[in-house]
Amino acid sequence: MKLAITHETVYDYRPAVETAQHMAYLTPLNTSNQQLLSHHLEIAPQPTQTSDTVDVFGNTRHFFSLQVPHRRLRVLASSEVLTQPGALPHNMIAWELVRERFRYHAGAVFDAANEFVFASSMAPHHNDFASYARPSFPPGQSLLLSSLDLMHRIYRDFTYESLSTEVNTPALQALAQRKGVCQDFAHIFVACLRSMGLAARYVSGYLLTAPAPGTVKLRGSDASHAWASVYLPGQLASDESAATEPCWVDLDPTNDRAGWPSPGEDYVTLAIGRDFSDVSPMRGVIHGGASHVLTVGVTVEPVESVKPDLDAERGARQSQTQMQTQNQSQTQGQNQGQPTDASRPGQPWAPFEARGLSPNAPLGDWRFNRDEANER
Numbered sequence: 054m055k056l057a058i059t060h061e062t063v064y065d066y067r068p069a070v071e072t073a074q075h076m077a078y079l080t081p082l083n084t085s086n087q088q089l090l091s092h093h094l095e096i097a098p099q100p101t102q103t104s105d106t107v108d109v110f111g112n113t114r115h116f117f118s119l120q121v122p123h124r125r126l127r128v129l130a131s132s133e134v135l136t137q138p139g140a141l142p143h144n145m146i147a148w149e150l151v152r153e154r155f156r157y158h159a160g161a162v163f164d165a166a167n168e169f170v171f172a173s174s175m176a177p178h179h180n181d182f183a184s185y186a187r188p189s190f191p192p193g194q195s196l197l198l199s200s201l202d203l204m205h206r207i208y209r210d211f212t213y214e215s216l217s218t219e220v221n222t223p224a225l226q227a228l229a230q231r232k233g234v235c236q237d238f239a240h241i242f243v244a245c246l247r248s249m250g251l252a253a254r255y256v257s258g259y260l261l262t263a264p265a266p267g268t269v270k271l272r273g274s275d276a277s278h279a280w281a282s283v284y285l286p287g288q289l290a291s292d293e294s295a296a297t298e299p300c301w302v303d304l305d306p307t308n309d310r311a312g313w314p315s316p317g318e319d320y321v322t323l324a325i326g327r328d329f330s331d332v333s334p335m336r337g338v339i340h341g342g343a344s345h346v347l348t349v350g351v352t353v354e355p356v357e358s359v360k361p362d363l364d365a366e367r368g369a370r371q372s373q374t375q376m377q378t379q380n381q382s383q384t385q386g387q388n389q390g391q392p393t394d395a396s397r398p399g400q401p402w403a404p405f406e407a408r409g410l411s412p413n414a415p416l417g418d419w420r421f422n423r424d425e426a427n428e429r
Contacts (some may be wrong), residue, residue: 087134257319257324301314
């Protein structure tokens with residue numbers, strides 16, 4: 054399926070922002086079932102400095118610096134991808150065997166998936182996650198079947214409710230209240246698997262949606278999406294089964310869909326990480342702008358249905374995704390001499406070089422843009 058994606062992010066500031074440093078994860082990945090055909094990033098005002106790098110997880114990270122006063126920042130990402138349908142692999146390795154592989158053994162062969170077993174800031178280890186997950190993991194059952202059962206249970210037990218959580222709501226809180234949005238459900242799924250000693254990762258992306266019967270789909274009415282992946286190690290051939298390759302199987306507890314390498318050809322993978330804090334579509338630090346309003350509009354549609362005159366449709370554009378307003382007093386934005394990352398409360402801001410930001414940017418009175426969330 055050939056899909057066109059437009060992702061528009063607008064920050065309106067009051068008063069004006071003097072200077073800013075931003076990072077964006079808005080370039081879809083190339084995977085075994087997804088081919089990136091084109092991508093263009095339009096930024097206004099014009100950045101003074103831009104660069105693209107590949108992070109440790111293989112995602113494209115775009116950095117840009119604004120050195121002119123501005124009351125509005127607009128970032129428009131336009132992409133086309135070609136996706137293929139997926140299916141579930143024939144990998145029936147027992148979940149206990151996988152857990153044992155990830156335990157430390159002297160001389161054990163390194164597996165890169167190990168890093169996704171450890172806790173992260175938004176998907177921690179906790180007994181509450183293990184207690185919720187345990188009924189899906191009876192002795193001897195395959196990891197794939199156990200993961201599917203956990204996905205089904207989250208889909209049944211939790212209520213999707215917009216605005217019931219914030220971008221930084223702890224997964225434990227969403228677990229306790231049994232409601233949230235796709236970002237919360239993905240974090241809960243990942244935290245449950247990790248609390249059982251298994252490897253899981255967070256996936257940021259998009260999902261093609263259809264309008265309600267009798268209505269026309271409005272441009273900008275979609276949202277970014279989030280789901281999760283579980284790691285299945287490869288198996289050697291035996292009398293009972295053929296050899297299998299290691300793979301990451303995607304599971305979407307929000308929509309109760311799963312597949313390898315994605316839940317379906319209507320899914321677009323944008324970035325992967327340990328949790329949302331690794332792959333926020335947009336984040337940044339700003340100098341000035343005591344308050345701001347964030348508006349996001351996303352459109353995902355088959356290329357065949359894209360009309361050539363997009364300007365004629367602008368009057369119908371609506372955004373039913375995020376509208377977040379942050380009012381805060383003028384502060385020094387420092388914590389024991391270091392700024393604090395808004396997406397990782399209490400954690401010191403890493404060196405600018407490590408986060409892809411300019412090492413020569415003035416620190417002064419910096420504040421943080423609200424991270425753009427995965428909502429659908």
